[in-house]
Amino acid sequence: MTNLPRGNRDLMRGINRTIVLNAIKTNEPISRVELAHLTRLSPATVTAITSDLIDEDLVFEKETGDSSGGRRPILLALNPRGGFVVGVKLMEGHAVGALTDLNAAVLFKDSILFPDDSLESVIDALVSLVNRLIRQGGINKKQLLGVGVGLAGVVDSASGMLRQSPFFGWKDTPLRDLLQTRLRVPIYIDNDVNTLTLGEKWLGAGIPVDNFVVITIGRGIGMGMVINGQIVRGKSGGAGEFGHIVVDPDGPLCDCGKRGCLESFLSDQALLATAHKEVGEDVRDIDDLVSRASDGNINAQNVLTRAGELLGRQIANVVNILDPKLIILSGEGVRMGEVFFSALRSAVAKNVMPGLAKDGEIRMAAWEDDVWARGAASVVIGELFNSPMQKEEAVVNNK
Numbered sequence: 473m474t475n476l477p478r479g480n481r482d483l484m485r486g487i488n489r490t491i492v493l494n495a496i497k498t499n500e501p502i503s504r505v506e507l508a509h510l511t512r513l514s515p516a517t518v519t520a521i522t523s524d525l526i527d528e529d530l531v532f533e534k535e536t537g538d539s540s541g542g543r544r545p546i547l548l549a550l551n552p553r554g555g556f557v558v559g560v561k562l563m564e565g566h567a568v569g570a571l572t573d574l575n576a577a578v579l580f581k582d583s584i585l586f587p588d589d590s591l592e593s594v595i596d597a598l599v600s601l602v603n604r605l606i607r608q609g610g611i612n613k614k615q616l617l618g619v620g621v622g623l624a625g626v627v628d629s630a631s632g633m634l635r636q637s638p639f640f641g642w643k644d645t646p647l648r649d650l651l652q653t654r655l656r657v658p659i660y661i662d663n664d665v666n667t668l669t670l671g672e673k674w675l676g677a678g679i680p681v682d683n684f685v686v687i688t689i690g691r692g693i694g695m696g697m698v699i700n701g702q703i704v705r706g707k708s709g710g711a712g713e714f715g716h717i718v719v720d721p722d723g724p725l726c727d728c729g730k731r732g733c734l735e736s737f738l739s740d741q742a743l744l745a746t747a748h749k750e751v752g753e754d755v756r757d758i759d760d761l762v763s764r765a766s767d768g769n770i771n772a773q774n775v776l777t778r779a780g781e782l783l784g785r786q787i788a789n790v791v792n793i794l795d796p797k798l799i800i801l802s803g804e805g806v807r808m809g810e811v812f813f814s815a816l817r818s819a820v821a822k823n824v825m826p827g828l829a830k831d832g833e834i835r836m837a838a839w840e841d842d843v844w845a846r847g848a849a850s851v852v853i854g855e856l857f858n859s860p861m862q863k864e865e866a867v868v869n870n871k
Contacts, residue, residue: 488517489521490858491511491513492511492513492518493856494857495510495511496525496531496548496550497857500548500550501547502547502548503548504548507522528554529554530551531549531551531554532554550574552575552577553573555573555615555616556573556574556617557571557572557616557619558602558605559572559576559621559849560598560620561622561623561667561844561845561847562598562621562664563624563639564639565585566583566586567583567594568581568583568844569584570582570842570845572849574856576671576674576675576850576853580605581605581842583601584601585597591640591645594640598651599654599655602655603655616657617657617852618658618660618852618855619651619655619657619659619660619852620659620848620852621660621662622661622662622663622664622848622851623637623661623663624637624639624663624694625637626663626708626709626710627661627663629709632646632648632661633645633646633709634646634647635709635710658852658855660851660852660855662705663712664844664847664848665695665696666705666712668843668844669696669697669703670847670850670851671846671847672684672686672800672837673854676800677798677835678798681698681798682698682699682700682797683698683699683794683795683796684796685697685794685800686799686800687790687800687802688801688803689783689804689805690740692715693714693735693783694715695712695714697712714790716728716733717733717786718730718732718734719782720732720737724737724742734783737782738779740805743775746779750774750775751772758807762807762811765809765811766809776808776809776815777811777812780812780815780816780819783819784815784817785819785820787820787834788820788823791820791828791829791832792824792825798835799832800835801835802837802839802843803839806836813836820834
């Protein structure tokens with residue numbers, strides 16, 4: 473290695489560091505001897521890397537392990553309080569944020585209203601929200617590893633550009649750089665469904681799975697994809713606009729300007745409008761619709777059954793194209809009840825190619841108010857475990 477150019481040496485050290493960090497994360501607590509065996513790195517390299525990680529507070533010596541003769545080995549584990557991150561979910565009229573540790577455990581959460589939809593007002597509010605969370609956590613700003621921001625729309629995460637926002641009407645907005653200039657910490661932005669997907673990849677159900685899909689149901693319909701262990705964003709960050717698959721060109725007008733998008737049938741607003749026509753004008757919200765269906769209201773059951781069947785057919789198309797091992801259903805819509813999800817599962821089974829139905833799984837994610845913010849925080853946490861090669865490939869693939 474001493475004959476390698478400086479840039480190559482630094483790259484190799486970065487790759488080895490990532491290998492060791494990921495091995496500790498996956499196998500903790502683990503000894504240095506076991507790390508060397510598992511990673512196939514030399515004991516000297518493992519010792520040097522782990523020493524640096526301990527100095528940075530990312531790893532700590534946890535306890536001693538069983539001895540097979542001689543001195544008992546010291547075990548290493550990740551230090552969840554070795555750094556902190558803030559995750560922010562940007563929505564219509566407001567934002568929610570969470571300060572988390574490196575396991576994405578929420579330590580403090582907060583929200584803020586926007587006085588208006590102007591870019592300047594929203595930036596001011598986001599800066600205020602992040603600073604409030606830092607104060608609430610009582611941490612030094614140097615301990616903040618970064619801020620992740622998730623929002624709906626087409627987001628080019630590599631360049632930090634918000635290409636198009638359905639809620640604010642912004643286009644080609646350098647959101648990352650604007651926030652980074654004000655907060656002076658690393659900022660990562662991504663589509664909100666991608667942030668949920670990264671959360672599952674690094675800290676959730678997707679940890680052991682190289683091919684999985686996250687589909688969100690609620691205010692809109694979205695999709696995040698991990699294929700061969702890598703999240704798929706497309707050339708400009710627009711991959712996964714599942715809600716804008718056209719299922720009926722003569723269907724209702726969608727917010728995007730087209731007719732008959734999946735979202736125009738299945739978003740909360742669309743379902744509520746259908747419920748008002750077929751169940752009654754007094755249906756207050758989706759929870760009320762689900763409650764009526766559970767109580768035996770046939771019209772409410774029919775609305776949810778048709779919606780479940782429609783989404784199930786489109787999920788079957790996703791399976792037929794991508795052949796994922798796991799599909800995770802997430803978002804506020806996971807509350808839509810057994811009538812909806814029974815119809816969904818039946819439609820998936822009916823429309824998936826027989827050879828692709830085997831060994832696949834559909835799983836509903838547990839939903840809490842802070843899930844969106846935790847997902848945004850996971851974008852920052854994931855950067856710790858991405859190798860320099862993966863980061864370079866992400867930049868190249870997004871060009």
